[in-house]
Amino acid sequence: MVDHITRRQFLKVSGAALGGAAAVELIGLGLDTRAVQAQAQTVPLKRGKEVPSICPYCAVGCAQIVTVDTTSNKIIDIQGNPDSPINRGTLCPKGAATYQLTINPLRETKVKHRAPGSDHWEDMSLDDAMNRIAQLVKQTRDQTFVVEKNGKKVYHTKAIASLGGATLDNEENYLMKKYLSGLGVVYIENQARI
Numbered sequence: 001m002v003d004h005i006t007r008r009q010f011l012k013v014s015g016a017a018l019g020g021a022a023a024v025e026l027i028g029l030g031l032d033t034r035a036v037q038a039q040a041q042t043v044p045l046k047r048g049k050e051v052p053s054i055c056p057y058c059a060v061g062c063a064q065i066v067t068v069d070t071t072s073n074k075i076i077d078i079q080g081n082p083d084s085p086i087n088r089g090t091l092c093p094k095g096a097a098t099y100q101l102t103i104n105p106l107r108e109t110k111v112k113h114r115a116p117g118s119d120h121w122e123d124m125s126l127d128d129a130m131n132r133i134a135q136l137v138k139q140t141r142d143q144t145f146v147v148e149k150n151g152k153k154v155y156h157t158k159a160i161a162s163l164g165g166a167t168l169d170n171e172e173n174y175l176m177k178k179y180l181s182g183l184g185v186v187y188i189e190n191q192a193r194i
């Protein structure tokens, strides 16, 4: 049981990437990771063609190594790239789960639509979904657009908000901001900053 770990102690342990010295340090703090490390060493390394990549999630931009089976041409593993000065081989829990993007059968790959009043979701084509979103944005914007408030020109709508996903890059965010500001949307945010 650990009563108190200072920030300095935590950084020292984390920075050592759980190597032997760090294990001793952790034991000193009351955390014995030897069983976890022993178990980790029994997991066979996955061999294949290693392709450098970047984590798709947030703006930190951690480097990854994507291992591909050259027979099936399928991704079989994704790990942190130790050559990167940004993440030095580590990935946060979200980045470490990137492999799930490619293999998890529970991942939704089709647009789902629940019609007004309906109690269930149905598949919708991407074209239909884009048209539906465009129509609703236009309708909402036209119904709620405010030109003037308290004697000042504001030209905005507060009825629409935009939350960008973590995989949006700088250029996409730039275009979204331009587009949304052009519509008069003022609530514009991105997951990577929240």
Ligand code: SF4
Pocket (backbone or CB within 6 Å): 055, 056, 057, 058, 059, 060, 061, 062, 087, 090, 091, 092, 093, 094, 095, 096
């Ligand atoms: S989500 Fe995690 S692993 Fe991916 S770039 Fe951000 S901090 Fe790095």
